[in-house]
Amino acid sequence: MKVEKKIDDFVLDAKRLQPLGIMINELLMNIMKYAFTGRDNGSINVSATLAGNSVSLVVEDNSNGMPESIDFEKHNRFRA
Numbered sequence: 536m537k538v539e540k541k542i543d544d545f546v547l548d549a550k551r552l553q554p555l556g557i558m559i560n561e562l563l564m565n566i567m568k569y570a571f572t573g574r575d576n577g578s579i580n581v582s583a584t585l586a587g588n589s590v591s592l593v594v595e596d597n598s599n600g601m602p603e604s605i606d607f608e609k610h611n612r613f614r615a
Contacts, residue, residue: 570598
């Protein structure tokens, strides 16, 4: 597995850093657990930038994608 990161150099206070760290951890754990099922390789890209008071976090992978059997219209937990 290949992990690439592009994280700008900026400082965050603990109030913003803690939830950001939890989100990154959960995303990476889910990717590692589910994204590359049946494959020996894959890539994960993580980037973070600070623009004014906003942090932009992007976590992406080249996974197998969502199974075709999943119908988001039938699952209430995926609706807004």
